[in-house]
Amino acid sequence: MNASVFEKVKSHKANLVAVTKYWDEKKTAEIINFGQTHFPDTFIGIGENRTKAMVQKLSKLKDLGIPKCKCHFIGNIQSRQIKYLRDVDCIHSLCDLDHARKINQLAQDRGQDFDVFLQVKISKDPLKFGLEVSDLEMFLNELQILPFLSLQGISAMGADTFTLQDKIKECQNLIKLRDQYFSRLSVSAGTSRDFEIALGEGIDIVRIGHKLIND
Numbered sequence: 001m002n003a004s005v006f007e008k009v010k011s012h013k014a015n016l017v018a019v020t021k022y023w024d025e026k027k028t029a030e031i032i033n034f035g036q037t038h039f040p041d042t043f044i045g046i047g048e049n050r051t052k053a054m055v056q057k058l059s060k061l062k063d064l065g066i067p068k069c070k071c072h073f074i075g076n077i078q079s080r081q082i083k084y085l086r087d088v089d090c091i092h093s094l095c096d097l098d099h100a101r102k103i104n105q106l107a108q109d110r111g112q113d114f115d116v117f118l119q120v121k122i123s124k125d126p127l128k129f130g131l132e133v134s135d136l137e138m139f140l141n142e143l144q145i146l147p148f149l150s151l152q153g154i155s156a157m158g159a160d161t162f163t164l165q166d167k168i169k170e171c172q173n174l175i176k177l178r179d180q181y182f183s184r185l186s187v188s189a190g191t192s193r194d195f196e197i198a199l200g201e202g203i204d205i206v207r208i209g210h211k212l213i214n215d
Contacts, residue, residue, distance in 0.1 A: 019209030049075025
């Protein structure tokens with residue numbers, strides 16, 4: 001395990017979601033055990049983005065006797081697959097009101113709120129999804145009538161190809177949006193490619209995958 005990644009996140013007083021979509025339940029269990037044992041205040045759970053595979057993995061982790069670990073859904077939400085989010089603790093990619101209503105109903109049905117981040121579009125990359133910034137205030141107003149969604153802050157998936165200045169600007173824009181619309185809440189952004197830049201700009205939660213295993 002690459003402990004230096006955990007150390008870097010800890011040194012910035014930030015949190016880490018381990019993106020475990022790349023590995024099977026046994027490797028995922030190793031990551032969970034390492035994070036919970038050595039960095040309990042930094043490691044806040046695993047991140048998955050494929051609904052059916054996630055459900056199977058969570059079931060297998062339970063069979064392995066792995067201690068309870070929060071599961072963060074970080075993928076694009078599809079209406080027909082919302083039912084598979086039942087065992088998720090936190091959703092980082094909410095950007096559609098119809099999805100919000102369905103997730104709220106799922107939360108009511110299961111008797112437990114969902115923690116959610118509103119994902120905004122900060123990249124011109126057409127493959128990156130998110131809420132337009134101009135729609136953010138309207139979306140927040142609508143969320144007030146969905147009592148089973150617990151708003152945690154703002155999230156984004158930045159451009160995969162970037163310059164240092166581009167990435168710094170992305171992070172700074174997210175911080176500004178948080179300060180304007182999400183007072184005292186968190187910003188979730190950053191991947192294995194750019195998490196050090198994100199940490200340097202004050203991002204609260206980074207989502208790291210391959211770097212946890214490889215330098």
